[in-house]
Amino acid sequence: MDIVAHAAQKFGDQPAIITADRRWSFGELDGDTARIAAAFEACGARRGDIVALVAPNSAAILLALMALMRMGAVAAPVNHRFPASHIEGVIARLKPTMTLDAAKLETFITDALNRTEASFTSATEMSRPVSIIHTSASSGKPKAAMHSLSNHWHSAMGSAQNLPFGPGDCWLLSLPLYHVGGYSMLFKCLIGGGALAMPSPDASLADSLTPFPVTHLSLVPTQLYRMLRTDGGQERLRSLKALLLGGSAVSAPLLREAIREQVPLYLTYGSTEMSTQVTTSPAPVTEAQADSGVVLPYRKVAISPDGEILVKGECLFMGYLEENGIRTARDSEGWFHTGDMGELSEDARLNVLGRKDSMFISGGENIHPEEIEKALTSIEGIEEAVVVPAPDAEYGMRPVAWIKARSDALDDAAIIASLRDKLGRLKTPVALHRIQTWQTLPGSAKIDRGWYRNHV
CATH class of the missing domain: 3.40.50.12780 (ANL, N-terminal domain)
Known part of the structure; x- marks a missing residue:
């Protein structure tokens, strides 16, 4: 045709x-x-x-x-x-x-x-x-x-x-x-x-x-x-x-x-x-x-x-x-x-x-970073979030988060407390990092998750 x-x-x-x-x-x-x-x-x-x-x-x-x-x-x-x-x-x-x-x-x-x-x-x-x-x-x-x-x-x-x-x-x-x-x-x-x-x-x-x-x-x-x-x-x-x-x-x-x-x-x-x-x-x-x-x-x-x-x-x-x-x-x-x-x-x-290759196991449970990211961005003042696994001696892996947040966002302790109520302790990040700009893939607007996995 x-x-x-x-x-x-x-x-x-x-x-x-x-x-x-x-x-x-x-x-x-x-x-x-x-x-x-x-x-x-x-x-x-x-x-x-x-x-x-x-x-x-x-x-x-x-x-x-x-x-x-x-x-x-x-x-x-x-x-x-x-x-x-x-x-x-x-x-x-x-x-x-x-x-x-x-x-x-x-x-x-x-x-x-x-x-x-x-x-x-x-x-x-x-x-x-x-x-x-x-x-x-x-x-x-x-x-x-x-x-x-x-x-x-x-x-x-x-x-x-x-x-x-x-x-x-x-x-x-x-x-x-x-x-x-x-x-x-x-x-x-x-x-x-x-x-x-x-x-x-x-x-x-x-x-x-x-x-x-x-x-x-x-x-x-x-x-x-x-x-x-x-x-x-x-x-x-x-x-x-x-x-x-x-x-x-x-x-x-x-x-x-x-x-x-x-x-x-x-x-x-x-x-x-x-x-x-x-x-x-x-x-x-x-x-x-x-x-x-x-x-x-x-x-x-x-x-x-x-x-x-x-x-x-x-x-x-x-x-x-x-x-x-x-x-x-x-x-x-x-x-x-x-x-x-x-x-x-x-x-x-x-x-x-979420992505299959993003999923990790923590304490025997499958963790989807995207679920945690959605919970983070549902909190007032948090505009974007990325979650990656970090090695942990007790659980094997635990989540760590990077967030882009407005100046009126909650402080870290309040964010962690909110996530623990929504997701439970195992899915709550053990650390939060606040950033202004993301590391992206070459020639793309997509966030380079690999970079964050390598910098936990």
């Missing part, structure tokens, strides 16, 4: 991409991406070849990704915020036919759009690979996850059945295109007919919302926290049709605040390997709930005997690209083991407890 051509036939003059300087209709998108696809072919890129794009979000990279999809090449958007040595390692493992950084990409797209002919060979097989998205590397080096057109198509179709996105709607591209949540927006746009708004890469989230008629927004909890404290932020969020919130655990105070401000909030759980969303709230949340919504169409979820979340279905990726080819990473029954621990209710609602 050539979904760009199909979208042009279906949605015609409806806006598809909106920037500060220009609007592309679906018809114009069809013509421009055809010219770019022809330019890639003229430079030697062929079906199945990998093309690496090391650049921030822009109209140029968005057009390039769609063009590569149409001609059958495999797009590999790479995190440009990685250290140079990290990027070199990623490129060396990918072995791409072409690599374009931000400057080269802009020149390539400008030249391509000046072409008069747009002859290219369209690839239509649903099973063909179209993207390589790297995992966030929360442990070890990032893995190169390869997805087919079918994976992304079914992901967008299942999402749309739960959260419609059609003509007249506008989704702000607030996530990077090298992230599966950002890349998935292409398919939400092309399948549903809503427009994507491309903000300036230097603009704040609040400033990015102002120039565009945004109806849908995807955020991580930190972004939501900041928006609720920005002048006019509450009113702007309240005016949306939907705010999709995921990427990490949401604290109960933040959830209650968003509900109190009448933000149309949809909680979601997903992964790179499942082409983004796995579960999502079926309607805007109205109370501080523990679950991440219901299992979406084209996905299946199960819980293993030891409590690990297992997933499969049409959205499950092709596998990890490794030196010797594609490793499917599925067990004998086709399940992918996520590394997350969770509980699944009878009505298919998923409660994510």
